[in-house]
Amino acid sequence: MTVQAEPYEFEFDPKTAALLIIDMQRDFVYRGGFGEALGNDTSLLLKAVPPTERVLKAARRAGMFVAHTREGHRADLSDLPRAKRARGRLKVGIGDPGPMGRILVRGEHGHDIVDELRPMPGEPVVDKPGKGSFYATDLDTILRTRGIQQLIVCGVTTEVCVHTTVREANDRGYDCLVLEDCVGSYFAEFQDAGIKMIKAQGGIFGWVSDSTRLLEVLGKGQTAREASSARG
Numbered sequence: 001m002t003v004q005a006e007p008y009e010f011e012f013d014p015k016t017a018a019l020l021i022i023d024m025q026r027d028f029v030y031r032g033g034f035g036e037a038l039g040n041d042t043s044l045l046l047k048a049v050p051p052t053e054r055v056l057k058a059a060r061r062a063g064m065f066v067a068h069t070r071e072g073h074r075a076d077l078s079d080l081p082r083a084k085r086a087r088g089r090l091k092v093g094i095g096d097p098g099p100m101g102r103i104l105v106r107g108e109h110g111h112d113i114v115d116e117l118r119p120m121p122g123e124p125v126v127d128k129p130g131k132g133s134f135y136a137t138d139l140d141t142i143l144r145t146r147g148i149q150q151l152i153v154c155g156v157t158t159e160v161c162v163h164t165t166v167r168e169a170n171d172r173g174y175d176c177l178v179l180e181d182c183v184g185s186y187f188a189e190f191q192d193a194g195i196k197m198i199k200a201q202g203g204i205f206g207w208v209s210d211s212t213r214l215l216e217v218l219g220k221g222q223t224a225r226e227a228s229s230a231r232g
């Protein structure tokens with residue numbers, strides 16, 4: 001399949017491409033979580049959820065491998081570095097109680113993925129202690145075991161966990177396509193710059209497209225497959 005993208009078209013085989021949805025957790029996109037504790041307006045992130053939901057549904061229909069990540073820590077905070085805990089001099093920080101449970105702690109309501117994008121059985125959920133999805137996780141093993149070579153990336157936030165993950169993936173040899181309307185930042189200017197950085201210099205970290213252009217080709221793939229199975 002070929003999807004129109006910048007800096008040039010992105011070619012992928014749905015059998016060896018995965019949809020990777022990064023940190024679409026209540027703690028980042030709703031009020032009362034980590035995002036707000038950092039001083040951010042979380043409403044800016046919410047607009048990435050509906051297009052990501054459309055992409056998730058289409059990827060499932062096309063039989064693509066889907067993986068989800070969550071940023072967070074063990075309940076005893078034994079995997080929370082001192083530096084990360086202290087950063088920001090927050091009044092309410094990681095591990096502290098909030099309206100959605102203890103902030104960024106695994107098992108808490110706020111730590112989990114929003115209902116619209118709830119993982120289905122067979123879709124790995126990778127819990128990560130850092131911003132990158134490859135650091136201190138088994139994501140690379142999971143992807144290589146499935147023969148995945150390309151990642152279609154959605155999630156939050158564009159310049160933090162999405163960027164860190166795409167940079168890590170790029171160095172590990174994956175081709176990454178970031179869907180501009182399916183990633184979000186608390187800062188309009190960082191969204192803009194973050195997207196430009198990925199596709200500049202001939203696609204130095206990867207490609208950029210959007211949900212509309214991806215859905216156009218995923219939808220066609222589905223029709224072709226359905227037609228072929230109907231013909232037997």
Ligand code: TIU
Nearest residue numbers: 023071156157160161162
């Ligand atoms: N603060 C911010 O922009 N992001 C994070 O802390 N984590 C993720 O991006 N997931």
